[in-house]
Amino acid sequence: MTILKHYFGLIPLALALGQFGNAAQDMSEEDITSSVLYAPVPTNRLSLKTPINLQQTYSDEQKPICHNYRTNFATNLRGWQVENSMQDTYEILENSIQFNLLPPDEYIRLHDERHMPYNQIGGRGPTLNSTVYMRYGKMSANIKAAGTGGSVTAFILMGDGGDEIDFEFIGGDYNHVQTNYFWGNTKEYSINGASHIVKGAATNADFHKYTINWEPDKIEWSVDDEIVRTKARIETCDSNGHCKFPSQPARIQFGLWDGSIESGTAQWSHGPIDWSQPQTINAEIRDITVDCHPDYNQIVD
Numbered sequence: 001m002t003i004l005k006h007y008f009g010l011i012p013l014a015l016a017l018g019q020f021g022n023a024a025q026d027m028s029e030e031d032i033t034s035s036v037l038y039a040p041v042p043t044n045r046l047s048l049k050t051p052i053n054l055q056q057t058y059s060d061e062q063k064p065i066c067h068n069y070r071t072n073f074a075t076n077l078r079g080w081q082v083e084n085s086m087q088d089t090y091e092i093l094e095n096s097i098q099f100n101l102l103p104p105d106e107y108i109r110l111h112d113e114r115h116m117p118y119n120q121i122g123g124r125g126p127t128l129n130s131t132v133y134m135r136y137g138k139m140s141a142n143i144k145a146a147g148t149g150g151s152v153t154a155f156i157l158m159g160d161g162g163d164e165i166d167f168e169f170i171g172g173d174y175n176h177v178q179t180n181y182f183w184g185n186t187k188e189y190s191i192n193g194a195s196h197i198v199k200g201a202a203t204n205a206d207f208h209k210y211t212i213n214w215e216p217d218k219i220e221w222s223v224d225d226e227i228v229r230t231k232a233r234i235e236t237c238d239s240n241g242h243c244k245f246p247s248q249p250a251r252i253q254f255g256l257w258d259g260s261i262e263s264g265t266a267q268w269s270h271g272p273i274d275w276s277q278p279q280t281i282n283a284e285i286r287d288i289t290v291d292c293h294p295d296y297n298q299i300v301d
Contacts (some may be wrong), residue, residue, distance in 0.1 A: 064133035064249040066292035066299055073097035073285055080130050089126040093284070096144075099256035099280040101125040101151055108122075112263040119272045122258035125151075128285070133249035136293035140211040140222075145169035145177075146227070146256055147204030148269020153208055154255040154281040159248030161185065165219055167210050171259075171281075172270030174202035177210065179221045179229050183236070183244035196221075196228040209284055214246070217291070225260040252290065256283045 016122030067079055074095050082090055089100050092137045108120035134157075135145040145153040149172030156166040162185040168178045180193040198208055221229045237243040266272040273279065292299050 031036075037247060063296060063298045064135050064136065066134040066297035067130075067132055067290065067301070068292055068299060069130075069288055071289075071292035072287045074101040079131050081131055083129055084228050086124070089124055089127070096286040099126050099128075099146075099153075099254070099283045099285070101146065101148075101256050101258060103275045103279065107275040109274075114263070116263035116267060117265045117272055118263040119258075119260040119275065120260070122261040123273065123275065123281070125258065127253055127255040129259075130252040133251055134290065134292050135247075135249045135296040136214050136216055137253070137291050137297065138211065138213045138301050139288060139290045140209055141254070141288040142207040142209050143167075143169075143254075144205070144207045144284040144286075145203045146171050146281050146283040147174060147202070148172070148273060148279060148281045150258060150260045150266060150269050150273035151281050151283075152255075152257050152269050153258045154253070155212075156253045156255070157175070157212060157236075157246070157250040159246065159250040161248045163246035163248040165212055165214060165246055165249060165250070167221065169203055169283075170269050171204075174204055177203060177223065181231065181246055183246055184204040184219065192231075194229055196223060198223055198227075200224070204283075207284070216247070216296070219246070252288070254285050254289060256281075 069079060071077075071080065073080075074092060074097070077092075077097075091098050091100070102125070103123050104119070104121035106121055109117060109122050111117050139157075141154065141155055143155060146169070149170075151171035153171075154166060155168075155170040156164060158164050162182060164180070164182040166180050170176070170178065175198055176195050177198050178193060178195050182192065200206070200208070209222075209224050211220075211225070213220040213222070217233045219231045220227050224291070233243055233245040233283060236245040258271075258273060259265045260272030273281075
């Protein structure tokens, strides 16, 4: 039952479409892009293009201001902002914030030159962003993903310079979650992604706990407190010591978006969505816990 709604300032955000891990083999890279094309531009935008030196110490002036969040979204949205969204795409429930993916004003089904279907216009969904950055730390969120094929639920760390670490949930695949990471503005698709079994209840039927532990030397992804994937920084380095490992200050983002408007992404996301039929497509975020790394952040209450 909806008990209240909140309205936030709206900041433009370009949402794009994602490909991670288990793409159909006939998809081209032209079909695919990252979940979030450009992060929203906050007033305290940060950018760090120089790879981190693990032996280097940083002054407070070089550290992003980071909050150790303990947020229950049903009762407290301090430090979070809904962006690129009208108020009807989200609502506060008794125990969570609910994201709603709403139909486009006009439903037009098309096919590409390979006869793969897609929709000319996508549905509308929200993005929830933290208002501060973090540089390394641990974050855990309890999420119930959307279940309709063609919809994508996302839990992401996004840096202004293109670094990205994420969980993504593909509608129609109720027992898996995908993980991925990107480094910089050069996106290398079908390389850094993986798919993982989610034990117990279906991802769209109940909440599961998803954790990203981002450290200077590794990334760990966990589901219900069980590590499902580890990526060591050293594994991303070439023979010259150049490492493609996320190290930029980043903001946390949650989103629900329509993967139907590119044919390759529609196939990956088990779409496109048939908006000619009545649809109720939603995801829920119950809470999040964030612990900023004390060596690389200015931690404030």
